[in-house]
Amino acid sequence: MSRRRILLVLAVAGTALTPPGLAADAGDVPQVDASPVMDPRRAVEYWTASNQSHADAADLPGHTAPPPGAERTPGMGRSPGTRSGVGRGVPDGSRLTPGGDVNGYARVARPYGGSAASRATGRLFLLDADGGRRSCTGAVVRSAGGLLVATAAHCVYGVSRRTGQGTWSSNLAFVPAYDGQGKGAPYGAWGVRRVWKPHAYTGAGMWDWDSVYDIALVEVGKRGSATLQDTVGAFTPMRGRAGRYTVVSMGYPSDPPYDGSHQLWCLGRTTVTPGYIRPMGTSGRLHTVNCHLYGGNSGGPWLDRSTGLLVGVLSSGAGDVPGDGYSVANPLGAEGYGVLVRQADPGGVYDALSVKGTRSPGRVTATVRMGGLMAAAQVPVTFRLPRGLSLAPGSSCAAVRQRVACTIAVVRPGSPARVSIPIKGRAPAHRKITVSVTSTSLDPNPRDNTHTFPNR
Template identity: 60%
Template sequence: MSRRSTLVALVTVSTALVAPPVEAAAAPPPVPGAEVSPVMDPQRAIDYWTARKQSRADAVDLPENVVIPRSAGSRVSVPRNERLTPGSDANGYARVRKPYRRTLESRATGRLFFLDAAGHRRSCSGAVVRSARRLLVATASHCVYGVAGRGGRATWSEHIAFVPAYDGKAASLRERAPYGVWGARRVYKPRSFTGVSPYDWDSIYDLALVEVGRRGGATLQGTVGGFTPLRNEGGRHTVASLGYPSDAPYDGTRQLWCLARTRPWAGHAVRGETGGRLRTDNCHLYGGNSGGPWLTRDDGLLIGVLTSGANDEAGHGYAVANPLGRDSFGAVVRRADPAGVYDALSVEGSGTAREVTATVTMRGLMAAAQVPVTFTLPPGSRAGDAPGCEGEGRRVTCTLALIRPGESVRVSVPVRIPRDDRPSATVTVGSTFLDPDPRDNRDTFRLASR
């Protein structure tokens, strides 16, 4: 089975906010902050989540002003002409082929169990993300932090446990959790996610990392693999959504997937928010799928985690994912994995009086989308037209659609440069605070003589 056909889907939590949007305010600080939970006991979570308790966990509760999706039989959730998943149901979902051990996509996706702020047994979805620590699971913040009822105090979820490749329909206990249960040791969320405002659920800050403990010295990533994170701020992509929906008509026992095309989505902005989200009308949103991974169809890169959406009141539902952006994933991974090198971009320039070239290299653990590369030419120069490039005169910016870890990408621009002995030009590549050495994000180079 090809990578495209095996990308699978996890349980969705629907958070259709019906209040009017809030205006975005001041820009966030240069380095966004993250908060970390107290140290937890992984073994205590493993002991708590017996197979019986796993089978009786409910989807995470939604804010009071969230509209719960109707059952699949009441209305058409996704119009037939918008269902892209082969063999999908009315909501766009199809079952992942068993056993879930067969592909990285289904192995590294799992069901996340926890006790919420009120002490209720709940579940979301999650995905193993590649890291230097090799113990990190990406999910939604509202799965690991929240309040109990109106006016309650925000607190961390308890007894958090991750079961990769969970199969609630398997005949044996061993097959239900083929890679075991992994208890959480710490949890990391953006400081801007308070868990109090319902708009948090529809903000870019609804993304968290769960650090699980080791099992017999083994790491989670070493056991099942992990998804390469893709730095992005939303946009148009073709993705596969994975997860374990558990609201009716689903029960959270099966891993499901949904093929989707995304578009930018503003949602309900909160104070200090920058960036955007990923929305699709090809997949409905259901409780339990929150935190499930959205993967790029061709590469299987982790582009975002599912966080919110809407019901079918307007004719059909939709789903929203938070991209792995600067102020969401960037904030938490810096705290959760301080030894990891992520957005480590570098650039080298070369050229002649007729063409300049930039070679961009990614030396970090993550891929990056829509990377700007800017050439500044000598006075009196002019840049010509090139695909993916914009600008005029002596300054032009080209955008790299994608660069992967360990990969080098070249971009060239035709130029006209006046006669000079050996004129110089400068090229810069856009990076973030995750880059440990920003000095190599800029290169000044002399052009070869005529």
């Protein structure tokens, strides 16, 4: 029985077991696997224009856990890129992309260097576990070293059909703004030096083939003294969990009817769908029915349309069931992406939230800053009021006795965010107000996460 068929059978049966051998404590810190050091020059030499044009799409896994309330029908769990499937497309009422085709895709305007998002999106070429020429999509992400690309783990690691052994992909090369109908590699090809993935991703079964573990980071080599980030820019990743966004998905689908020569995009609205959460701790994944994304698009960026921040990378989907196709991306949680980037870019700081407060008559205000390379979504901010003071009417924050809980939607690097609450009452002069902001284990200096207000 094929792996995809096994996934479908188990999913239909409603399997909800803890993966064998994995700890049940969601607080456990996941382990990271690093590939051997690779030869970037060898990869660039291998991926000639001819070899690039003959690269097949890496399989896009079928999503095995539909959103709550979704009725599972035969065919769910299959890759939309399988040639045996008959793509029926996004229903007319769900197609949001202006000028989009039946699957929701529209072509990005050429030249691809014309926009920051297009430059930072590229085609990732590789030889899979059996030496087959394949391609995925990758997104350049901000890093201290300037050399990192985010993609899906199933693009960089797989199980050989011949030997049954898990194997790193080889001869990986990233081509930002790839244009198969124009200049090909307007910013050059960047050979890969090393790859990182969650240890829990084995490529062998349902527990990771379609799960929160399906995310990876790729480090490319330099071209002379230039870094990839210096050359094409980079997306700012947003630390967060699955939620409701309007996203722009970008990538290079290369399963028929697509050939990988065009950079395409799709507009979608996301909801939260379950994912296998232990031990990574990420609650949920990003799910859209507005885009039926095809093989070769794996690892492609999902960008929050309102901010341009990177909120996830494409992991799985199904597009061959009428009215029931969808695509799924993994969010960039601190427990997943954060742990990977700490290994891949040890010189980078990825969570450095800090808070300071000011007080005026009848009101206190907290200013939250991000000193790291990631943005943070849904940041909890907590005011603690001394007895005698309480939250006054007119606030969207929630109070339980002297504790007032607020949430800031997004805190971006270099852009302070503020939250203010009205207060009433009178407290003794020696009783002080404090405010704290919640960061993660990635924060190197948690001491500045709490601030005590002056009395007056």
